[in-house]
Amino acid sequence: xxxPLISVRDLSIGYGKVxxxxxxxxxxxxxxxxxxxxxxxxxxxxxxxxxxxLEAPLSGEIRIAGVGKPELVxxxxxxxxxxxxxxxxxxxxxxENVAFALQEWTHLPVEAVNAIVRAKLALVGLEDAEAKLxxxxxxxxxxxxAIARAMAFEPNLIFLDEPSAGLDPISAVELxxxxxxxxxxxxxxxxxxxxxxxxxxxxxxxxxxxxxETRSIIARGEPQRLRNxxxxxxxxxxxxxxxxxxxxx
Amino acid sequence: MVDGQTLDRPxxxxxxxxxxxxxxxxxxxxxRTEISPTSARIALxxxxxxxxxxxxxxxxxxxxxxxxxxxxxxxxxSQILLIDGACMALLxxxxxxxxxxxxxxxxxxxxxEVRRIVTLYGGRRRARHKRAxxxxxxxxxxxxxATLNLIDEAKQILDFLGRLLVSTxxxxxxxxxxxxxxxxxxxxxxxxxxxxxxxxxxxxxxxxMAYQSAGQxxxxxxxxxxxxxxxxxxxxxxxxxxMAIIICGRSGAAFAAxxxxxxxSEEVDALRTLGFSPLPFLVIPRMVGLILLAPILVLMxxxxxxxxxxxxxxxxxxxxxxxxxxxxxxxxxASDIISGVIKSIVFCAAIALISCQQGxxxxxxxxxxxxxxxxxVVSILFTLILLDALFTVVFGVFGI
Numbered sequence: 078x079x080x081p082l083i084s085v086r087d088l089s090i091g092y093g094k095v096x097x098x099x100x101x102x103x104x105x106x107x108x109x110x111x112x113x114x115x116x117x118x119x120x121x122x123x124x125x126x127x128x129x130x131l132e133a134p135l136s137g138e139i140r141i142a143g144v145g146k147p148e149l150v151x152x153x154x155x156x157x158x159x160x161x162x163x164x165x166x167x168x169x170x171x172x173e174n175v176a177f178a179l180q181e182w183t184h185l186p187v188e189a190v191n192a193i194v195r196a197k198l199a200l201v202g203l204e205d206a207e208a209k210l211x212x213x214x215x216x217x218x219x220x221x222x223a224i225a226r227a228m229a230f231e232p233n234l235i236f237l238d239e240p241s242a243g244l245d246p247i248s249a250v251e252l253x254x255x256x257x258x259x260x261x262x263x264x265x266x267x268x269x270x271x272x273x274x275x276x277x278x279x280x281x282x283x284x285x286x287x288x289x290e291t292r293s294i295i296a297r298g299e300p301q302r303l304r305n306x307x308x309x310x311x312x313x314x315x316x317x318x319x320x321x322x323x324x325x326x
Numbered sequence: 327m328v329d330g331q332t333l334d335r336p337x338x339x340x341x342x343x344x345x346x347x348x349x350x351x352x353x354x355x356x357x358r359t360e361i362s363p364t365s366a367r368i369a370l371x372x373x374x375x376x377x378x379x380x381x382x383x384x385x386x387x388x389x390x391x392x393x394x395x396x397x398x399x400x401x402x403x404s405q406i407l408l409i410d411g412a413c414m415a416l417l418x419x420x421x422x423x424x425x426x427x428x429x430x431x432x433x434x435x436x437x438x439e440v441r442r443i444v445t446l447y448g449g450r451r452r453a454r455h456k457r458a459x460x461x462x463x464x465x466x467x468x469x470x471x472a473t474l475n476l477i478d479e480a481k482q483i484l485d486f487l488g489r490l491l492v493s494t495x496x497x498x499x500x501x502x503x504x505x506x507x508x509x510x511x512x513x514x515x516x517x518x519x520x521x522x523x524x525x526x527x528x529x530x531x532x533x534x535m536a537y538q539s540a541g542q543x544x545x546x547x548x549x550x551x552x553x554x555x556x557x558x559x560x561x562x563x564x565x566x567x568x569m570a571i572i573i574c575g576r577s578g579a580a581f582a583a584x585x586x587x588x589x590x591s592e593e594v595d596a597l598r599t600l601g602f603s604p605l606p607f608l609v610i611p612r613m614v615g616l617i618l619l620a621p622i623l624v625l626m627x628x629x630x631x632x633x634x635x636x637x638x639x640x641x642x643x644x645x646x647x648x649x650x651x652x653x654x655x656x657x658x659x660a661s662d663i664i665s666g667v668i669k670s671i672v673f674c675a676a677i678a679l680i681s682c683q684q685g686x687x688x689x690x691x692x693x694x695x696x697x698x699x700x701x702x703v704v705s706i707l708f709t710l711i712l713l714d715a716l717f718t719v720v721f722g723v724f725g726i
């Protein structure tokens with residue numbers, strides 16, 4: 078049995094005295110599309126920031142490919158990250174955004190970097206946007222450009238924070254298709270945070286559900302199976318889009 | 327439908343609208359019927375919209391103050407043609423207040439549309455929640471909070487300075503790691519783009535200073551000393567200080583806002599996930615850029631300020647430019663110019679440090695960016711004056 082790509086043990090996270098998640102344990106296997114889901118404010122994005130290494134946990138351990146406490150700065154990126162807003166560098170063109178880490182961390186000549194940038198942008202369907210500034214792109218294009226930037230270093234793991242949030246249905250579906258294609262064709266492991274049900278069922282292979290009240294993982298497994306078989310009313314309510322108080326009827 | 331009817335209402339002239347708002351004119355009907363000594367019914371009718379809210383509230387207040395022995399008071403809605411959410415909220419409030427006073431009260435009748443609004447605003451029979459109010463913080467707590475915030479801020483600044491020191495050492499050891507692109511951009515934006523305003527302001531400062539002193543010096547027959555006054559004060563004090571104040575207003579605020587926006591839009595986090603530390607990548611280039619341009623700008627400021635003084639001396643005191651220059655040469659020493667240059671370098675380093683620290687400490691969206699930018703400018707101005715005083719003492723002690 079192969080070791081999991083990400084291993085989380087007894088993880089507690091929060092800010093100051095506020096605990097968002099207590100003693101969480103889960104693994105992410107290689108080649109998985111792993112979805113962290115839950116209602117607003119349950120700590121999904123915060124958990125993602127801890128997995129990436131942007132925040133230090135209160136206690137517990139996160140190991141990525143066997144390495145704990147990954148040092149983010151000072152070395153080439155070991156994984157790709159797409160932030161909720163895309164977080165493209167606004168003063169650079171899309172092409173410069175994708176080329177940015179390549180120029181710094183490799184000794185490739187400019188022509189080679191440009192070729193890689195063009196290939197990455199073609200991968201996400203943004204061949205014509207290389208010279209555009211992020212402000213000139215739509216929300217969906219910005220997110221795809223952010224994926225191209227995250228993919229620049231050929232990572233085998235990518236983290237996505239709310240990829241389809243704020244997108245029109247067509248852009249959201251296109252993004253889901255892109256995630257599936259990257260996973261299927263490149264064997265890319267994807268860890269994504271979302272609460273978009275269509276996205277969860279379409280791309281998610283495994284998931285964990287966080288709960289704000291108990292500050293714990295209340296469900297784990299395949300999304301379809303959880304929807305059909307979970308006995309937990311909180312899980313059923315989430316998947317069946319049931320409001321807790323049907324007050325307007 | 328309700329909204330449509332609202333839009334179809336004939337528009338009210340200003341006076342009529344004012345009267346309605348003041349509660350003087352009533353477009354709806356309010357009929358109270360006494361069913362028994364302990365039971366009554368209020369029938370409402372007509373159109374009741376936000377313009378009628380004041381009149382409605384007046385009626386509600388009257389009803390609540392004259393309850394007497396009433397134990398049941400229903401609100402009949404069947405004659406209402408139109409009611410909006412705000413007025414329904416007032417009626418729901420009346421029903422809640424009545425129930426709290428142990429008076430049974432229900433909404434009775436009403437068209438389908440009215441019943442829908444009743445459901446929307448008054449359908450939930452939950453206990454009345456008092457609107458949460460922020461308790462005023464007492465003076466001691468405020469002082470305590472401010473002190474803790476100050477300590478927290480001091481810790482952040484020390485942490486920033488420590489990390490910056492480590493990053494600076496790293497950049498000195500590996501000069502290729504310096505983000506030269508941003509150094510050039512900083513020099514262009516904070517230097518080249520600011521030179522016109524720096525020149526203009528310093529020219530005016532030299533001009534005004536010479537003009538103000540001309541009259542006084544003339545009285546004592548010491549007009550020629552205007553060159554000493556302008557030369558020494560521009561090179562030692564006003565040149566560096568005015569230049570720094572302009573750099574603070576232009577570049578300090580821009581750095582804080584730029585880095586703050588990058589922080590709240592997760593660009594700084596993205597930078598870290600790509601393997602870059604924000605300090606050598608964002609802060610050091612800005613600091614290096616400002617430090618490099620400081621001597622150039624301050625020398626330009628000194629020169630143009632002296633030119634302003636020379637101009638006044640020429641037309642107001644009849645001192646020729648040659649005489650002015652000869653006197654200036656004897657008055658201004660190299661140490662005056664060097665001390666001004668040293669000051670300007672330290673001022674510019676302080677501007678870059680404070681503005682970048684404040685920018686990177688930003689949290690909380692657009693409001694946070696504004697708060698940190700303001701804080702950066704105020705902190706820089708305070709620091710500049712403090713450093714200037716410190717320099718005056720130190721230079722005085724060492725006879726520079």
